[in-house]
Amino acid sequence: MPLIIGGGVVGIVLIGLLVFLGIHAFGGDDTPESQPTSSQPTEGGDPKTSSSPSTGTSPGSGTELGNATGQAKAVTDKLQGMGFGCSDLFNTGQGAHRGCFKYEGSKQAEAIFQFKSDGGIVAVRVETQDDDNNNNAQVAFGQVLQAVGNDTFGADAVTKVQEAVKTGQRSEEVSTNWGQFQMSNSGSSLRLSGHKSGEESLDVPDQTFDTTAAQMTAALKAKSYVCTSSCRKEVGEYGSQRVFFYASGTKGIKDIELSVSADGNQVKSSMKTVMADAFGVLKGGNAAAVKAYIEAHNDGKQYAAYVGGWMVQIDGDTSGNYGSQRVSIEYETFYA
Template sequence: MIGGGVIGLIVIGLLVFLGIRAFGGDDEPTTQPTTTEQPTGQPTGQPTGEPTGNPTTSTSGGPGQNGELGNATGQAKTATDKLQGLGFGCSDLFNTGQGAHRGCFKTDGRKGAEAIFQFQSDGTIIAVRLQAEDDDNFNNAQVAFDQLLQALGNDTFGADQVKKVQDAVKTGQRSDEVGTTWGEFQLSNQGQSVRLSGHKSGEDSLDLPDQSFDTTQAQLVTALKAKGYVCTTSCKKDVGKYGYQRVFFYASSGKGIKDIEISASGEAGDAKKALPAALGDAFGALKGGNVEAVKAYVEAHNDGKPYSAYVGGWKVEISGNSSASYTSQQVSIEYESFYA
C-alpha cells in the first residue's frame, strides 16, 4: 500500500508536467507555412485592350442634319469628311452590309450643290453624281462644282483624272463624255448648272429601294377637300389678302404617293402661319412610308433656313425666300432617283 507522502509527490510532479505543456506549446506548428503573395495585376506580356489587328469602321461626322448617317471607311469616309469640312450636310438613303447611297448637300436660295455617291462595304466609291448651280452667277457655279470634284475626286479618281474633267468643263457650255481610268463620265455644263455623273469601270450602281406612302392620290384629295382646299392639279387654300397654302403631289393611278410638295406664300405673317397649317393637313392624311420620321425632321428644321437630307428613305428639301412684303416657303418630299 502506497503511503500518503508518496501520493503527494506524484500529484505535485504531474501538475508541474502539465504546466510545462501549457506554456511551452505543442510540438506540432499551429499555423500554416507562409506562401509567396500572388500578383494582383495582369501579366505584363498580355494585351490590356481590344485586339488591334481587326479592321474598324467609323461614323463619318455624325448625323447629317438629323438624317441618318451610317458607317463609312476608305474613300467614302475621306470624301464625306472633306465635304463636311466645306459645310455640306451628309446623310444616307440606305447603308447596309452590301453598300450605301450617300448624299452631301448645301443649299442657299438660288444656288446650291450636291454630291451623291454610292460605295461598297469597304468604302470603295463605285458611282457618283456631282452638281452645282447658281442662277445669278455662272462663274460661281463652276467654282462650286470644282470644290465638289476635288473633294471627292482626288482620292477616288486620282488628281490626274480630275484634271481631265476640269479641262472638259473649261471648254464651255455643252454636254460631253469624259473618259478616265476610273470610269466613263457624262458631263453637262449649262453655265448656271454643271453636272457630272458616272460609275466605276466594271461596277454597276446599286439599285434604290422603292419608296411611297400608303396614301393614294384619291385619298389625299378627299382628306384635303374636307379641310377646305380646292383641288385641281394641286390642292390649294387662300390665305390672307393674296397668299395661299398648297399641296402638290404625284402618284401613279391607284398607287401610293411618291412625291409631295407643301408650300405657303403671301405676306410674311400669313405665310408663317400657313406653312405649319398646310404641313399639319398633309402629314395628317399621309400614312406609312416613314411619315413620322419625315414629320419629325421637318418640325426640327422650321427656322426658315434651307435644308436638304435623306430622311426615312426620302429626299427632303426645305427652301424659301422672303422680302419685306412677301414670303414663300416650301417643303419637298421626293422619291430619289439615281442614274450614273
Template sequence: MPLLIGGGVVGIVLIGLLVFLGVKALGGDDEPDAGPTTSQSSEPTGNPSNGGDNGTLGNATGQAKTATEKLQGSGYQCSDLFNTGQGAHRGCFKYDGPTEAEAIFQFQPDGTILGVLLKSQNEDNVNNAAVTFDAALQAIGNDTFGGDQVKKIQDAVKTGQKSQKVGSTWGEFELRNDGDELQLSGGKSGADSLDLPRKSFDTTEAQLIAALKTKKYVCTTSCSKQVGKYGSQRIYSYASKGEGIRSLEMSASGDPEDVKTALPAAVNDAFAALKGEDVAALKSYVQAHNDGKSYSAYVAGWRVEIIANNEDSYSSSRISVSYETFYV
C-alpha cells in the same frame, strides 16, 4: 444509380444551354463587335431598306470617309439613304445663299466609291456655281479618280459645251454645263450601281384629295388655299393611278408673316392625311427644321428638301418628300 445521376446532370446542363441560347436569340446582354470607323457618327442607320430616320450617317471608311469629311469641311450636310453590309448611298447637300449644290455617291463596304452625281446651281452668279462645283469635284475626285482625271473634267468644263462625255481611267462621265447649273455623273468601270428602295405611302392621290377637300382646299392639279391678301398654301402629290403616293410637295407664299403660319398648316394637313410607316419620322424631321433655312437630307429612305426664300415683303417656302433616283 450513377447513370441516373449522370443523366440528370446532363439534362440540367442541356436545359441551361438551351436557356442561354434562347436569351442570345432574343438579344440578351452581349458586348457588340467594334464597327468600322465612322465618318461622322456611330448612330444606327435604322431599317437597312429605309435608311436613317433623322438624316443621319452610318459607317464609312476609305474613299467614302475621305470624301465625306472634305465635303463636310466645305459646309455640306451629309446623310445616308441606306447603309448596309452590301454598300451605301450617301448624299451631301449645301445651301449658300442662291447657290445650291449636292454631291451624291454610292460606295462599297470598304469605302470604294462606285458612282457619283455632282450638281451645282446659282441662277444669279454663274461663276459661283462653277466654283462650288469645282470644290466638290476635287473633294471627291482627287482621292477617288486621281488628280490627273479630275483635270480632264475641269478642262471639259472650261470648253463650255452643253453636254459631253468625258472618259477617264476610273470610268466614263457625262457632263452637262448649262451655265448657271453644272452636273456630272459617272460610274466606276466594271461596277454596278446599288439598287434604291422603291418608296410610296399607303395613301393614294384620290384619298389625299378627298381629305384635303374636307379642310376647304380647292383641288385641280394641286390642292390650295388662299392665304392673306395675295398668298397661298399648296399641296401637290404624284402617284400612278390607284397606287400609293410617291412624292409630295407642300408650299406657301405671300406675306412673310402669313407664310410663317401657312406652311406649318400645310405640313399638318398633308401628313394628317397620309398613312404609312415613314410618316411620323418625316413629319418629325420637317418640323424640327422649320427655322426659315434650307435643308436637304435622306429621312427614312426618302429624300426631303426644304427650300426657303425669304425677303422683307415676300416669302416663299417649299417642302418636298420624294423617292430618290440615281442614274450614272
C-alpha cells in the same frame, strides 16, 4: 426629283440638284422606293453628321450616318469640312447611297455617291448651280469635283474633267481610267455623273407612302381646298397654301410638296396648317420621321437631307412683307 410649286416646275440641281427634274402630275409610271438614314442639322441649314463607323442602316428612319471607311469616309470628311451636310438614303452591309448637300440661296451644290462595304466608291453624281454668277458655279463645281475625285478617281481624271469645263464643252463624255463620265454644262449649272468600270450603281429601292392620291384629295377637299392639278386654299387677300402630290395609279403617293405664299406674318402659321392638313392624312413610309424633321427645321433656312428614305428639301423667303415657304418630299432617283 420633281419639285412643283403652284403648278410650276422648280429644278433643283443639285445643286443643281435642288435639280434637273421633270413635271409630275396625278398618275404616271412606277419608279424607285427606298428607306434609310437621315441626319442631324447644323447651323446654316445644312444637316451634318459624323461618319464614324456604326452597324449601318437599311430601311428605317435613323438620324445618323451609317458606316463609311476608305474612299467614302475620306470624301465625306472633306465635304463636311466644306460645310456640306451629309446623310444616307440607305446603308447596309452590301453598300450605301450617300448625299452631301449645301444650299445657300441661288447657290446650290451636291455630291451623291454610292459605295461598297469596303468604302470603295462605285458611282457618283456631282452638281452645282448659281443662277446669279456662272463663274461661281464653275468654281464651286471644281471644288466639289476635287473633294470627291482626288480620292476616288484620281487627280488626272479630275484635271481631264476640268479641262472640258474650261474649254466650254456643253455636253461631253469623258473617259478615264476609273470609268466613263457624262458631263453637262449650261453655264449656270454643271453636272457630272459616272460609275466605275466593271461596277454597276446600286439599286435605289422604291418608296411610297400608304396614302393614295384619291385619299389625299378627298381629305383636302373636306378642308375646303380646291383640287385640280394641285390642292389650293386661299390665305388672306392674295396668298395661298398648296399641296401637290404624285402617285402611280391607285398606289401610294411618291412625291408631295407643301407650299405657302402669303403676307410675311402669315407664312409660318399657314405652313403649320398645311403641314397638319397633309400629314394628318399621310400614313406609312416613315411619315412621322419626315414630319418631325420638317418641324425641327422650320427656321426659314434652307435644308436638304435624306430622311426616312426620302429626299427632303426645305426653302423659302420670309424676309419681306410677302413671303413663301416650300417643303418637298420625293423618292430618290439616281443615274450614273
